[in-house]
Amino acid sequence: MKRIIGAGGRAFLVAVLIALPALMLHDGSTDRTQMIALLALIAAILTFSEYVSAYPSFLEFRDAGPFNRLRFAALFATVFALTMISRGQIQPTAVSTALGNLGGQVGQAMDFPFSPVRLMVLLVPSDAPQSALSQVRTHAGLAYLMSLLTMLVFVAIVRLLNWPIRRGSFNFWVNLPLFDPTAGGDVLRRLKRDAHVNVALGFLLPFLIPAAMSVVSQLMEPVSLSDPQTLIWTMSAWAFLPAGLMMRGVALMRIADLIEEKRRRAYAQADLQIA
Structure with a gap:
């Protein structure tokens, strides 16, 4: 449960980061707003899936x-x-x-x-x-x-x-999953x-x-x-x-x-x- 809550919080913050300029500048373009919302959703899903797992997939220095x-x-x-x-x-x-x-x-x-x-x-x-x-x-x-x-x-x-x-x-293999x-x-x-x-x-x-x-x-x-x-x-x-x-x-x-x-x-x- 602690891992799920932490992963959800990180995913939310990443989505806020991507949407922040559009939210604060109030761009009236519908197409751009939809594209930014999609990018924020994708980034949030990737972040959540990375941190909710006990083992990393691509993010380096996750536990450092x-x-x-x-x-x-x-x-x-x-x-x-x-x-x-x-x-x-x-x-x-x-x-x-x-x-x-x-x-x-x-x-x-x-x-x-x-x-x-x-x-x-x-x-x-x-x-x-x-x-x-x-x-x-x-x-x-x-x-x-x-x-x-x-x-x-x-x-x-x-x-x-x-x-x-x-x-x-320091766990080398957990924090550097892409290093072969x-x-x-x-x-x-x-x-x-x-x-x-x-x-x-x-x-x-x-x-x-x-x-x-x-x-x-x-x-x-x-x-x-x-x-x-x-x-x-x-x-x-x-x-x-x-x-x-x-x-x-x-x-x-x-x-x-x-x-x-x-x-x-x-x-x-x-x-x-x-x-």
């Missing part, structure tokens, strides 16, 4: 909190903040004004040549009004700041709170290789995603960043896909360090017994 909780909380906070900024264009409030000012200041500070924020700003058409340019810069700056803070918080949890073994042992131990090669070497690849991709993606969007826009109809919901989800994905990869890389490196330390102790104990 607060890895997934931190990622979800940061993404939820980012989507909420960006939605409030967009809503403030129509119905300004003290909260939306404060978030807009913060995002504007951060966006201005991060908008320098060759920065990820500058690359996202360059996606705005040259004939777009200054308000659209400012809106993209504000959203990009705030989303990127949130992703950086999330990574710093996770690194602090790993280093200062001894994640993931502070509250008990029979694929060949030493597990420790593969973990370190995957960690380095994830960190490298996480660092490069904020630069590669705008470049890819620019190339795609030349081949087909470009993504319209003037639409508030498209802008919110584009900026959220652009900021948190790289952050998620870097967090996964840090987590895998931490697991590799734990395995290496355990091997060292086992080898030392074996040498003592032989002696």
